[in-house]
Amino acid sequence: MDFPTLLQVLDSTVRLATPLLLACLAGLFSERAGIFDIGLEGKMLASAFFSAAIAAMTGSVWLGLLAGIAASLVLAGIHGLASITFRGNQLISGVAINFLASGLTVLIAQDWFRQGGRTPALSGGARFGNITLPFSGPLADVPILGPIYAQLVSGHSILVYVAFLAVPVTWWILFRTRFGLRLRAVGENPAAVDTAGISVVRLRFTAVFICGLLCGIAGAYLAIALQGGFAREMSAGRGYIALAALIFAKWRPWYAMGACLLFGFLQAVGIRYQNLDLGLITIPVQVMDALPYILTVVILAGFVGRAIPPRAGGEPYVKER
Amino acid sequence: MTGGGQNTGRAETAAPAIELKGISKAFGPVQANKNISIRVQPGSIHGIIGENGAGKSTLMSILYGFYKADAGEIFIKGRKTEIPNSEAAIAAGIGMVFQHFKLVQNFTVLENVVLGAEDGALLRPSLAKARDELRSLADEYELRIDPDAVIDEIGVGMQQRVEILKALYREAEILILDEPTGVLTPAEADHLFRILRGLKDQGKTIILITHKLREIMEVTDTVSVMRRGEMTATVKTAETSPEQLAELMVGRKVLLRVDKKPATPGGTVLEVENLKVRDHAGVERLKGVSLTVRAGEILGIAGVAGNGQSELLQVLGGIAHGTGSVRLNGTELDLTGRFSDGRSRRAKGIAHVPEDRQHLGLIMDFAAWENVAFGYQGDPAYNPTPWRIDNAAIRADCAGKMERFDVRPPNPLLAAKNFSGGNQQKIVLAREIERNPELLLIGQPTRGVDIGAIEFIHQRIVQLRDTGKAILLVSVELDEIMSLSDRIAVMFDGRIMGERLPGETDERELGLLMAGMDSAPGNGRPALETVGGGH
Numbered sequence: 001m002d003f004p005t006l007l008q009v010l011d012s013t014v015r016l017a018t019p020l021l022l023a024c025l026a027g028l029f030s031e032r033a034g035i036f037d038i039g040l041e042g043k044m045l046a047s048a049f050f051s052a053a054i055a056a057m058t059g060s061v062w063l064g065l066l067a068g069i070a071a072s073l074v075l076a077g078i079h080g081l082a083s084i085t086f087r088g089n090q091l092i093s094g095v096a097i098n099f100l101a102s103g104l105t106v107l108i109a110q111d112w113f114r115q116g117g118r119t120p121a122l123s124g125g126a127r128f129g130n131i132t133l134p135f136s137g138p139l140a141d142v143p144i145l146g147p148i149y150a151q152l153v154s155g156h157s158i159l160v161y162v163a164f165l166a167v168p169v170t171w172w173i174l175f176r177t178r179f180g181l182r183l184r185a186v187g188e189n190p191a192a193v194d195t196a197g198i199s200v201v202r203l204r205f206t207a208v209f210i211c212g213l214l215c216g217i218a219g220a221y222l223a224i225a226l227q228g229g230f231a232r233e234m235s236a237g238r239g240y241i242a243l244a245a246l247i248f249a250k251w252r253p254w255y256a257m258g259a260c261l262l263f264g265f266l267q268a269v270g271i272r273y274q275n276l277d278l279g280l281i282t283i284p285v286q287v288m289d290a291l292p293y294i295l296t297v298v299i300l301a302g303f304v305g306r307a308i309p310p311r312a313g314g315e316p317y318v319k320e321r
Numbered sequence: 322m323t324g325g326g327q328n329t330g331r332a333e334t335a336a337p338a339i340e341l342k343g344i345s346k347a348f349g350p351v352q353a354n355k356n357i358s359i360r361v362q363p364g365s366i367h368g369i370i371g372e373n374g375a376g377k378s379t380l381m382s383i384l385y386g387f388y389k390a391d392a393g394e395i396f397i398k399g400r401k402t403e404i405p406n407s408e409a410a411i412a413a414g415i416g417m418v419f420q421h422f423k424l425v426q427n428f429t430v431l432e433n434v435v436l437g438a439e440d441g442a443l444l445r446p447s448l449a450k451a452r453d454e455l456r457s458l459a460d461e462y463e464l465r466i467d468p469d470a471v472i473d474e475i476g477v478g479m480q481q482r483v484e485i486l487k488a489l490y491r492e493a494e495i496l497i498l499d500e501p502t503g504v505l506t507p508a509e510a511d512h513l514f515r516i517l518r519g520l521k522d523q524g525k526t527i528i529l530i531t532h533k534l535r536e537i538m539e540v541t542d543t544v545s546v547m548r549r550g551e552m553t554a555t556v557k558t559a560e561t562s563p564e565q566l567a568e569l570m571v572g573r574k575v576l577l578r579v580d581k582k583p584a585t586p587g588g589t590v591l592e593v594e595n596l597k598v599r600d601h602a603g604v605e606r607l608k609g610v611s612l613t614v615r616a617g618e619i620l621g622i623a624g625v626a627g628n629g630q631s632e633l634l635q636v637l638g639g640i641a642h643g644t645g646s647v648r649l650n651g652t653e654l655d656l657t658g659r660f661s662d663g664r665s666r667r668a669k670g671i672a673h674v675p676e677d678r679q680h681l682g683l684i685m686d687f688a689a690w691e692n693v694a695f696g697y698q699g700d701p702a703y704n705p706t707p708w709r710i711d712n713a714a715i716r717a718d719c720a721g722k723m724e725r726f727d728v729r730p731p732n733p734l735l736a737a738k739n740f741s742g743g744n745q746q747k748i749v750l751a752r753e754i755e756r757n758p759e760l761l762l763i764g765q766p767t768r769g770v771d772i773g774a775i776e777f778i779h780q781r782i783v784q785l786r787d788t789g790k791a792i793l794l795v796s797v798e799l800d801e802i803m804s805l806s807d808r809i810a811v812m813f814d815g816r817i818m819g820e821r822l823p824g825e826t827d828e829r830e831l832g833l834l835m836a837g838m839d840s841a842p843g844n845g846r847p848a849l850e851t852v853g854g855g856h
Contacts, residue, residue: 178439178447185425185436192423195385196437196487197408311426319387 003144007151009268014156015226017264018163019044019218019235023242024249024256025163025170026214032174032251033207034187034312038094039079040215041239042101047072047219049105052119052230053112055126055223064126064224069216075101076212084204087316098239106232119223119230128157128225157225159217164257166214171253183207187310190317200317215239237293244296250307266291336399338363338495338526339384344393346379353379355550357393361495361543366517366527368537368558371547372570372771373742377530378420380547381497385417386410397495416488420500422480424472430483431455431468434490451490458489462519463512478509485516496520497528502536506625507799507832514540532570532772534563535800546570571773581783584807587616588650590791591637591760596645596656598632606632607643608815614760614791619782621806621823622795625835629815630795631676634764637793638673639666640681649760667696672753674746676764676795682749683737690719690733693752722751727777743774750778754785761785764795779805799828813837 023040030037047068055064075097082093106117113119133154140150174180182203186193190200222238223230241263249255270288337360346354353376361367371377383390386404395402397413404410410417424433431448434455439447452468459465464482472480481501488496498517502510517527517540529541537544538558545555546569554569567575591614598607607629614620622630635641639662647654649669655661663673675681683692694703694715702718705711719733726747728740737745746766753761766782767775782805786792796802802809803823811818811834818834833839 176444178442178444181432181436181439181444185428185432188425188427189423192425192433192436195407195417195419195423197406197411198437 004147005272007147009265009272011152011155012268012271013261013264014152014160015264016267017260018156018160019221019226019238020242020245020263021163021257021260022159022166022214022218022221023239024245024260025166025253026211026218027243027246028170028249028251028253028256029183029207029214030211031246031313032187032310033183033204034190034310034315034317035080035083035204035208035211036090036094036314037079037208037211038091038243039075039097039101039239040211040242041235041237042094042098043072043075043212043215044219044222044239045098045105045233045235046075046101047216048223048234049109049119049219049230051216051220052122052223053109055122056113056120056229059124059126061122061126061128061224065217065220068220068223069213072216072219073209073212076208076215080205080208083316084201084208087318090314090316102233105230109230109232117232122224122228126224127228128159128221130155131158131161157221159221159225162217163221167253167257174253179206184310187312190312191319194317194319204317218242241292241296244299247307247309248299251310263292263295266295335363337361337396338365338398339528340396340399341380341384342394342396344380344383344390344395346376346383346388346390352550354383354390357547357550357552359545359552359555361526361528363398363494363526364521364524365542366521366529366540368541368544369528369530369547370532370534370537370544370566370570372532372773373769374771375547375570376550377547378499379550381417381499381528381530384410384497385415411491411493414492414494416485416491416493416496418481418484418488418496418498418501420503422477422484424480424483426473427471429469429471430466430475430486433472433483434468434487438487438491454490455486458486461523462489463516464489477504478506478512481505481513482516493525495526495528497530499530500532501529502531502533506835507828508836510536534566537566538563548572567772573773575772575776579779579783579804581805582787584618584786586618586807587789589613590616590650591793592646592648593637594646594648596633596636596643596647598629598636598641598643600632606815607636609645610812610815610817612810612817612820614793616791617786617789618807619786619792619794619805621802621809622793622812623799623802623809623831623835624797624812626797628812628835630797630812631764632815633812634673634676634762634793634795637666637671638675638762639663639671640675663696667756670759672756672758672761674749674753674761674763674766676768678745678749678768683745685738686736688734688736689723689728689740689748690716692737692748693719693722693733695752697752697756722755723748725755726751726781741771741774742769743771743778746770746778747774750781754781758790760791760793762793762795765797766794767796767798767801799831802831803828811835 023044027037027040050071051064051068054067055061079093079097082088083090109117109119136150136154139146174184182193182198186200186203193203194200219235222234227234245256245259245263248259270291273288274285276283276288339361341357341359344354344357357380369377379388382388384395384404386406386409389405395404402413404413425436431451435447435451440450441447455468464486466479466482472483501513505513521527531537541558543555544558544561544566546553546566548570594611596607596610597605600606610633612620624630632641636643636656637647642657642661644656647656649671654669679685698710703711703715716733720731723731723733728744728747737748740748763782766778770778782792794805806823808820809823809826809831810820811831813835814837818837818839821831
């Protein structure tokens with residue numbers, strides 16, 4: 001692999017890691033607060049559809065983004081209602097949201113646009129363009145670092161920068177603020193939070209809505225930045241991969257970035273080398289495409305060692321004496 | 322209701338720190354608190370004593386804003402106060418130390434103290450301030466603790482101190498402690514009482530909820546007694562006696578000392594030699610235990626929880642494997658292999674009342690009659706033919722056992738979880754004792770059992786002894802060991818530290834042995850650096 005090809009693969013890695021990273025951080029907020037969220041996938045998908053639909057109708061990518069976030073927040077609210085207010089089973093609520101999003105997006109897309117469950121292709125102001133960072137032109141001639149800056153760092157959609165900026169911000173919120181302390185506490189022992197005079201319900205709802213916000217951005221990125229329009233099931237299991245990355249990262253923000261970049265890299269390699277010729281044998285494209293999913297299974301099978309989830313995760317909080 | 326405030330009716334000049342007037346609370350048909358009135362004087366230690374289910378915890382939960390009372394008023398320092406939630410309770414200067422600590426296990430001491438009492442949106446200044454504050458609190462109240470220790474890695478005594486510090490950091494004037502000594506060693510409990518007296522001297526008001534009479538007598542100034550949701554009396558501690566309090570709690574006279582004749586031991590029934598047990602992590606839990614139990618004798622094993630007593634019971638009861646030699650009436654028992662299980666033990670005449678009755682002794686969701694058959698389901702009396710189990714026979718047998726063991730309510734169809742702790746224990750005891758075993762293994766016979774039932778259970782154990790059976794008793798309650806045992810062996814760190822006769826020893830000496838110090842003359846060095854089980 002020569003240097004320009006490597007840069008291309010890495011560039012593609014960054015683009016593909018972005019939705020994973022946003023969804024992974026979304027899950028991190030929710031699960032750190034003790035609400036397991038298997039519905040990342042559904043929230044991303046709903047956001048992808050509504051952002052593309054509104055962007056197509058209004059021609060404004062920003063209105064599209066807002067619509068996507070709003071759709072994701074609504075689903076987050078449903079999850080919160082089911083699992084916090086009504087103390088339902090968090091897994092079932094999440095699965096229900098995934099089914100809901102999967103069916104509803106195609107149904108509404110067909111009803112609105114009559115293009116077989118797709119939205120019209122987006123272009124111009126209805127799609128996020130790539131931002132060229134300053135000096136990337138003149139610096140491009142500097143050996144090694146120049147192309148890295150011009151191709152890898154510069155030239156992405158704004159949402160990519162948002163995603164990677166969200167990593168230190170998440171870390172800072174989690175470990176340097178009062179809100180973060182309480183968030184981590186409520187995922188470990190909600191009774192401690194409750195007896196300290198803080199509302200467990202409010203805290204968990206806040207976390208779930210932050211999760212909704214980030215999932216919304218992730219979905220919108222898929223439909224109106226990475227691609228130019230919505231296609232059915234376009235989230236393609238990214239919500240689940242993000243969950244695997246979250247476990248891989250042991251619920252920590254910087255590790256989450258590493259995990260998502262790894263998954264993104266595997267996807268990028270899969271796309272770049274469709275039929276990998278190793279001389280004696282040729283690895284077929286299907287294997288390459290399956291790489292991230294294979295890694296997910298390996299990780300979830302506990303290959304990475306013990307990952308201890310937040311102790312109160314998955315358990316509705318019932319006040320006892 | 323006239324009980325509240327009697328004997329303290331003399332005019333007090335200062336407003337009471339807490340005054341409750343006519344508090345009532347019902348959960349469905351169950352009246353947990355009935356018209357409770359109480360005055361707690363500032364700067365005093367006020368005990369609230371009562372059996373399990375008497376309504377103590379409900380009352381305190383109302384005071385801490387967990388439940389809303391159906392009727393009644395709360396006055397704090399003479400001012401009527403509404404306490405709709407914990408936040409309001411904290412604001413009113415009430416701090417609560419729960420029986421089950423409310424700590425975040427993977428947080429540091431400092432983070433736990435600060436949680437919910439932060440000074441601003443950023444953490445760093447709050448933590449710095451709390452660190453200074455903790456240092457001065459530590460000096461003031463003898464509450465020394467490493468602020469950066471993680472809760473997971475400190476002992477329960479320390480964890481309790483963190484809970485107290487949490488309350489003090491929130492400037493609590495009134496401190497409520499719910500069954501604080503349940504998890505402590507005698508030495509830790511003494512330290513706690515010193516802390517409480519120190520707090521009282523600084524003008525704090527302390528409410529101590531417990532079912533242990535000894536603690537009430539030792540540390541409180543005033544004591545209120547609750548029975549079946551009612552406050553039956555409030556008396557000065559100095560003017561009462563354990564016997565009187567027990568009678569007030571139960572509503573009838575209670576024998577606090579176990580009534581038993583001297584033992585007339587026969588031949589050796591159980592002989593344990595150099596018994597060793599490793600847990601699944603490979604840590605040696607029993608490091609060569611040797612002991613004997615004779616017929617017609619109760620051998621009491623004292624010790625702080627986690628020093629190998631559980632493993633001893635498990636290996637003898639056939640739940641765990643071990644190495645060494647165990648003989649029952651001269652025949653060797655298998656310690657590994659297929660004949661080392663509970664079924665083989667039962668067949669040899671060993672009955673086991675396990676320490677953890679809710680997990681090992683009973684299946685909580687199953688009915689009492691099903692629980693009565695467990696372990697003995699192969700009994701021919703239950704199996705008229707090899708292919709049919711006679712449920713009616715088991716139910717009838719259960720009804721008989723319930724009557725003989727005074728299980729209330731005597732309903733074989735009721736699920737085990739719906740009985741009180743004492744009645745659950747009676748079901749297990751009935752099942753094991755009525756099999757007429759050669760050897761009874763019994764762990765924590767009265768843990769979570771109310772005082773009336775304790776008396777009954779103790780009597781039954783002594784009766785079994787008097788029929789010439791051998792009994793191995795494990796308990797963390799020193800009182801129980803002292804009053805039931807004919808001989809006492811003290812365990813520490815997987816070893817027997819020594820054996821004493823109950824008439825020739827005292828709590829101080831046993832306490833030293835439990836902490837790993839040999840009290841014999843010239844041997845006064847600690848057996849290990851660390852004192853206590855460390856679990």
